[in-house]
Amino acid sequence: MRSSILFAALLGARQRVLGAYTLKDNYSPSNFFSMFNFWTAADPTNGNVKYLDQSTAQSQGIISTTASSVYIGVDHINVTPQGRSSIRIQSKIQYTHGLFILDLAHMPGSICGIWPAFWTLGPNNWPQDGEIDILEGVNTQSRNSMALHTTQGCTITGTGESGTVLTTNCWAKAPGQASNSGCGVSSNTAGSYGDDFNTAGGGLYVMEWTSQAIKIWFFTHSTTPPDILSNSPNPAQWGVPQANFAGDCPIDSHFANHQIVFDLTFCGDWAGNVWASTPSCSSKAATCADWVINNPAAFAEAYWRINSLTVYSQ
Template sequence: MPRVRLMATRGLLLCAFSGVAHAAYALKEDFGNPSAFLDKFDFFTEPDPTHGFVEYVDQATAETAGLVKVNEEFVYMGVDFTTMAPERGRRSVRIASKSVYNHGLVILDLTHMPGNACGSWPAFWMVGPDWPAGGEIDIIEGVSLLDYNAVALHTTTGCTIDATGFTGDIQTANCYYRAPEQASNVGCGIKVPSPQSFGDGFNAAGGGVYATEWTSTGFKTWFFSRDAVPADITAGTPDPSSWSVPDAAFAGDCNFERHFWDMQIVFDTTFCGDWAGNSDVWANSGNCASFAPTCQEYVANNPAAFEQAYWEVVSLKVYEEGNSTQTAAAGAFPSFSRSRVMRNLP
């Protein structure tokens, strides 16, 4: 997410990949059924590095308060939507994978993501050590009432991308988080214009699958609506070379081996902060400013607005190139049928 983060529920594939030609992906790590999913993550409880009006809580507190729940179909990660005017910020969870990854194919199956709400800032992302040295990719991210997904990279100096090879709309080309020609910590970003790719539009359509391929030459991301998920993903044998043109692709004048390594997988939902709470952003976030003069005032006094601010993850896996001790069947996705622009500086 467009911010420094350290730190994912049953629907993700991460596959190591190297070289130019596409190679077969084999299951490396299965994040397991919902009951085992949280064992593979750490709960982040420090103050929000992006200065959000949020209190990240530990696992025990989250379970007691109902902020995390598991059943046979999915993992739920939500926020407090009942407390009026919390002093320390609205309670939420932020988790980071215990494992780190280098290269790969990330496939996340969600049936619900945090819905659109003034002041909300959800994200699904990956981040390396010693930010921004180890890099960051924001796979799903947006604020308030945005009706599109904003994909972005954040790096140290010396990384720019080309404006070709994808169907989205490029917003900025310099991935350096302090690029002088861009606003602070914007990085290089690509807008995925489909309303089904984020927030309320995503949820109304029954969710979908996100895929992110990380190779030695860059990143590519895809969003597949529920009725358009490739058969090879469902079978647990993903083959990006057979998919459509990606929604976002980051390649160009950048040494990706130098800028990205040992990345963790992260989920979080914060409020306000450096992006959603920025005065200019708040003033131009639909009709949000008509509800309250500041983002924090609105978030503090309107808990019910965030009842839909939750993640519902169906599957999460990690694949890598080469041999695997697990079978393709074990890597298959479960069947399912049911009704930073502004970034924080370290």
């Protein structure tokens, strides 16, 4: 009896060690922008945007840091026929697996014309190495959208999560789904996106990526697990995630060598394409581009205020 109890205790300890996460990379305010590359090419999603290099973005006040936070905004002063100035940054470090924790004081609000995202992306011909959308939405959206985009051969069951499954086939060209929709989950939690997120004082998004599954949690600052606050995160103690991307999907065959991406574009393949079917926006202007070009003041709340970004490994 005593030997079986001892074995169980040792097994539990071994499982805790194997499941433990340790800090790998800390994107602190003091080194944040030095850990990213700035994208200055055309927007791959066809947005009405002009992505700036680091020095130009700094000189225009679109990016800045304090001792405790990082600011990433957009031009909200000028009429911009050539595309509204913004940034898209991609981490210099690549990741395969890990625990990614983003603590936000503010995210871009629920504003007509915008399309902000926090996500990860593989380096090869999209979507060969996969894409993980952690925090994303368009226009006046109020709940977060999460998704995976892959090549053929990855589907999810849609179980073990609190969000609503929208699509189950992660293949970007899956029949019976909108083009590039992938497998998607919509949050059912109030305050998970946009204006409601900001009114509630922000919160944390956490993505765990293992060989078995990709999971996403959302926490308000008042509900953040103590183990995250003590820098010893243990997802096994966090309960049901918002999204649980698992099923008939060999994760390691579809996801590898990802960069962390922040961007904020305007209109484009998503926000622009649903403009006409969003009455609260289409009543403002005939097209999304017209609105974005001519109404700079509308985008004063289109900014990220990042308290911290950390990556843990097992």
